[in-house]
Amino acid sequence: NAGVMQNPRHLVRRRGQEARLRCSPMKGHSHVYWYRQLPEEGLKFMVYLQKENIIDESGMPKERFSAEFPKEGPSILRIQQVVRGDSAAYFCASSPNGVSYNEQFFGPGTRLTVL
Amino acid sequence: AQSVTQPDIHITVSEGASLELRCNYSYGATPYLFWYVQSPGQGLQLLLKYFSGDTLVQGIKGFEAEFKRSQSSFNLRKPSVHWSDAAEYFCAVGARAGTASKLTFGTGTRLQVTL
Numbered sequence: 001n002a003g004v005m006q007n008p009r010h011l012v013r014r015r016g017q018e019a020r021l022r023c024s025p026m027k028g029h030s031h032v033y034w035y036r037q038l039p040e041e042g043l044k045f046m047v048y049l050q051k052e053n054i055i056d057e058s059g060m061p062k063e064r065f066s067a068e069f070p071k072e073g074p075s076i077l078r079i080q081q082v083v084r085g086d087s088a089a090y091f092c093a094s095s096p097n098g099v100s101y102n103e104q105f106f107g108p109g110t111r112l113t114v115l
Numbered sequence: 116a117q118s119v120t121q122p123d124i125h126i127t128v129s130e131g132a133s134l135e136l137r138c139n140y141s142y143g144a145t146p147y148l149f150w151y152v153q154s155p156g157q158g159l160q161l162l163l164k165y166f167s168g169d170t171l172v173q174g175i176k177g178f179e180a181e182f183k184r185s186q187s188s189f190n191l192r193k194p195s196v197h198w199s200d201a202a203e204y205f206c207a208v209g210a211r212a213g214t215a216s217k218l219t220f221g222t223g224t225r226l227q228v229t230l
Contacts, residue, residue: 042205042220056217091158098216106158
């Protein structure tokens with residue numbers, strides 16, 4: 001059973017470009033979470049999605065960031081017009097349901113560098 | 116709002132020595148508590164979790180943690196550290212109610228093991 005997959009693993013963008021990060025949850029998992037880890041910091045929650053629904057986006061910046069989890073295909077975190085401050089590791093996690101005591105399984109992360 | 120404090124940013128121990136990593140949380144009720152480990156350039160792996168019952172929790176790789184409600188703590192321990200334990204360790208708290216399934220992480224403790 002493959003784990004959570006994220007691609008690309010490393011992404012380099014110039015200021016003003018768009019970044020698209022993909023996350024395929026574990027088989028049978030329908031809940032996806034995105035977290036951001038800035039250098040020397042812990043992970044910060046960004047958004048929680050189920051298939052075709054955003055459940056909690058309280059951690060998402062109001063502008064330039066969006067996320068989706070379509071009925072088919074991976075979850076996508078999109079960052080438009082990237083700035084240097086967006087440079088970070090972005091982790092996706094999945095769980096079989098949204099219950100808080102269930103383990104969230106993390107992917108290896110996408111490391112975004114903005115030049 | 117829930118929060119997690121890991122007061123030790125960096126700890127160095129000798130191989131074979133005992134280890135205790137501190138974690139304090141702030142939450143209005145009894146939380147779900149987790150310890151994750153992150154090796155360099157990798158995603159997070161769950162070491163152990165607490166959600167009810169016995170306050171001493173056993174995890175993988177010989178780790179254990181004790182939930183102390185009176186101290187709002189969930190410290191991670193290992194009786195004898197191995198060089199392969201060198202990594203970053205994150206304590207996290209999960210909400211119990213509703214759809215708030217996001218995890219709130221501490222800033223992490225980086226463990227260095229000397230031979």
